[in-house]
Amino acid sequence: MTLQDEQKINADLLRPLRSTSVWFFLLVAFLGTILLCGAGAWFYQMSNGLAVAGIRWPIFWAFYITNFVFWIGISHAGTLISAILRLVNATWRRPVTRCAEVITVFALMIGAMFPIIHLGRPWLFFYLIPYPSERHIWPNVRSPLSWDFFAISTYLTGSTLFLILPIIPDFALMRDQMTGWRRRIYGVLALGWQGTTKQWHRLEAAMQIMAIAIVPVAISVHTIVSFDFSMSPVPMWHSTVFGPYFVVGAIFSGIAGLIIAMAVLRKTLHLEAYLHPLHFQNLGKLLLLMSLLWGYFTFAERITTWYGNQPAEMAVFWETQTGSYAPLFWTMVFCNFLIPFPILAIRKLRTITGCVIASSTIVVGMWLERFLIIVPSLGTKNLPYSWSSYRPQPVEIMITIATFAAMVLLYTLFTKAVPIISIWELKVGGHVQPQLTAEGETEEEHHALWRTRP
């Protein structure tokens, strides 16, 4: 890689940090307004009680817990994918890892808000935290909600480290490239990085340890989220398949979220030379695999329930298959399987546009999946006298919309502060310049070229 190449990478990837258009401020203002509305809705709910939400006896969990599971699921995009790709040394991962890891950290932060937002008394959420208090009482370690607390805080700590570690050399680069107050800030963030051999070795070792450690953590997190449901004797919740089913769904929705984020970044930050169709191709294949796995798990879950034919479970089963939740259920099947499967399976359709369309339906479908796991079971539980249905109220809808705005806002602000593609990793990998993918080159030759890079 020549000096010109390196300078071009620096210039391309630091451009969003250096120049800011008016659109950025408009976008931040727009998203910030939505976020403020969401915060307002939450305060309205706190001051009026949960009577303003749509939950009711006996459907005590609905939109908020759906959002919780959904966002924790989205968080599996990043760290898990990037850790696995690092461990198997897939060289095409280099431009993808950071945008994936950022999704993890932000989605976890948003997801972790929901167990607090949904509380009856959110001002006492610290009762969940184990600390020696004047109450002389520890959290109940038998409760899956306590496990959630430990799992999510571990995952958030781990994935934040996993995100920040490989940014350190880039912070140092920015320290050297920027001037004024930015130079000082990046200087502090660079933690004294000088690029010595010893430092590089330590960074590599730390990344290797984190990549190995984060995989079991990520898998355990969504298994524990699934335990919130499967540990209760509620029809269609009490299922052994939930652990892997949730993890698969999480990775599935996570990759979909990552593809959408990458496509948006590619267009808005003009990263066409870095986020290549190949990346979408490869992630699309992974998405196809997850779609098949998701279909398999859904089928397995449904067929065993139907064959077992237990009265309480069958009530929930028919409510989702043919009853009042059927439109949502079949929309979910379309969104998660019937639409993305052909798009991702046929090579001609697995383009960037194709992948984005498939990912968009998957994000919708996976949100519906979480909803359909939670609500029909609670509304059709055991005693028919208490059967009930749920209708979301404006506060719940507003807070849900606000979380999506929060995600985009955090991502937008992040791209202003840190290059969204890891600059040093690109340079280490020897980035393939656009001119190398000249007209007439076959796809196979192009793939071979990528594989030969260290």
Add this chain to the structure above:
Amino acid sequence: MTHRWGMTVDLDRCTGCEACVTACRTENNIRIAGPEQSAKGRAIAWIRVERYYEGDFPDVRVKFRPVMCQQCDAAPCEPVCPTYASHHTDEGLNAQVYNRCIGTRYCANACPYNVRFFNFGNPVFDRPLELALNPDVSVREVGVVEKCTFCVQRISAGKDVAKAENRELKDGEIKPACVQSCPTSAIVFGDLNDPESEVSRLSRSSRGTKLLEDVGTLPKVTYLQKQY
């Protein structure tokens, strides 16, 4: 010997009059939700009378089933609470400690009987109902879960009286509000550890069944099934 409180409900005797529901509400300071909120599923009733219809018109039979907390020995509501708000007492009751409750509502979801209720708002008692509040029972704040306690305040009071008079508790001396108000004596309360108590005797009846026994919650309420 410690007590183990239990209950039997004779479905042959229950007329569905709901006197127990009213008595329970008054005894336990249960929040009044109002017609609008009640229609949205925010009403609280520690005991309710479920109506089930059997047969086709005109040969319809109505079956009333008063359902309150079954005070399970293996209660699904207890282990899921992250703050020990719902926990098992020495006398086998599923206690709910309001001060510890942060309102995750996990217990209410885990309960197969749906007998746990959430306070969707702060309690409001329109005049002159606030004069009827029972001083022995705390009024619950917004955001906490509550449920039938087997009138634990009456249990404590009964034990205190027996202790002051230096004697054993007599069977039938303690009557929860629902038991006291039942005009047909369909509900019987007592100590299951005393094999001679009426509730123990009735629990052993061949008509005795547990509600949703297959869930494995080991409830301490026994329903005596309808014969007629």
